Amino acid sequence: MKTILLCLLLIYCPLLLLSKTIVVDSNGQIRSLKRAIELASAGDTVLVKSGTYKEGNLIIEKSITIIGENFPILDGEHKHEIFTIHANDINISGLEFRDTGTSSMNDLAAIKVLDSKRVTIIGNKFSNSFFGIYFANSSNCRIENNQLKASALAEYEIGNGIHLWKCEQITIDNNRIEGHRDGIYFEFVTNSFIKNNHSERNLRYGLHFMFSHNDEYTNNSFINNGAGVAVMYTKNVKMYGNTFQQNWGAAAYGLLLKDIRDSEVIGNHFIKNTIGIYQEGVSRTVFENNNFYENGYAIRLQASCDDNTFKRNNFSSNTFDLATNGTMVLNTIDGNYWDKYQGYDMNKDGIGDIPFRPVNLYAMIVERIPSAVLLWRSFLVLLMDRAEKVIPVATPENLKDNAPSMKPYDRSKKS
């Protein structure tokens, strides 16, 4: 073992000695980042001192590391794309990108990565970029600790924060994205991780996710985005411990699932959304240990969904817990906590003895006639709901929780 290590050291030491550091300083020898990149050869480091650099579009086609000191500003002057990367093993960190050009023909980005491998983009700031970080046809890359902020007013004025197209094995960790069109955009991206990100006040979706199989996203928060989060046409996606909050509007969802199969939605929080989860064509997916709190509709389950399992979820203070548009029941919803449950538990095993029907008659009326929401919580509606609970006529009779929990599931304890 020791000999192997020694050999490795002997092999790589000359490489380390060969690589040099080029310093770019607005008062120094090399004043232009462009010049520095020309001078650098593979394996070199370019150190950028603080200052403002207006150098138009920089094309990087060799494996170098670019590090900024005290966030030097790269200004795109509202005209240019700033970095275009087309090589493997490139690291970029500590830079601030500002004011890229906007275009409806080209996707101009602060950093665009094309056909590359092992690129890392860590700890940069982006303000008012059209597209922030744009990856196409790349793999094994990492995007970490970046802050992206834009302030556009309309969707056509701005691109996505982190945009990935046809990539694999990408890690997106601990970024903060505000005010873009889609916070994070995934199309044909496989085997990737999205974790600990914060996506807020984006104009369209906090996360937009299509044809991206075998991905996992955990511990992200998506707050107050135009239309929440959309996950579509995908299989094997895992969503763990995310927070979906305050996505308000007629077409806004905490989480929109369309044509998803064999996926897992576990341990997420849905708070104060107009619709917590909207599902259409979802199959064989598990919804477990989620919290739904103060949503308009906690779940809207279209009749096109089948074989899904809902268990150990907490539903509290939602206006409507579950709404559906058909009478066929192909999903199981046994073993959840519903705060509207009024049954009893004679044998004290913590499970209610009579089933709970979460679909509310009035929810179905409001689904057909939205104006009727005005009468919600009136005495009349209360009476109608009571009558419907006793003898279900309009609501699907078999859509019921056969083992409702008497108490909310405690998330602080592992079980």
Place this chain on the structure above:
Amino acid sequence: MARIIKYIFYDILRTRFILLYTLFLLIATIALFQLDSDVGKVIMSLMNIVLMVIPLVSIVFTTIHFYNSYEFIELMLAQPVNRKVIFLSEYISTALSLCIAYLIGVGLPIILYGVTPSSLTLIYTGLMLTLVFVSLAFLASVLTRDKAKAIGVTLLFWFYFSLIYDGLLLWVIYSFSDYPLEKLTVALVALNPIDLARIMMLLKLDISALMGYTGAFYQNFFGSYWGMLFSTGVLSLWIIFPLFLGTRIFIKKDL
């Protein structure tokens, strides 16, 4: 006027009903707070009490009180006192005692257990509903001489506003669901004080659900500054108009 109000006020306190009512509200509110730790849910349950019980008690109690103090009113009329003054004194003291009962019974526990915007709205709508239904009860009382008949009329009022009207409204919404109904429903809701109070509460409790397209219209309308002013204005009209009508009838009435 102040002296008459004082006497009527003492008279109401002597009947003990008002004390029982206060106690009932107090116990119910505290019990609800004890049962559930979530303030939002307590407010929701309290809202049902406010929307059902407050109008009912206000309207029935006021009518009974009015007929019980008929002799007192006749006695007062023998004195050189303006009829309007007597009638308004009756109104003010009854409304005042019911409002105080409500404030102690519901308001006090709410303040003790923590004030939120929704609980403040609850206190406010409760007070407004008390005033509206006392007003309606006075109108019903001067309409007829017969106590039983008057109580019947007041119960009809209550039944109409809390149930029948909503049924009709739902029927209208259902039958004309193909048309844009938003503005019409706002106008129709203004015709029912209980509905107005309920919507003011809805805006605090079910804000997420109201963010859908139609809901957003109501939210924009009622949730705005002008909407609040509109609701308050219409509720005030519901207080003033029956009272005004009642005064007119009382002044001319052959007692």
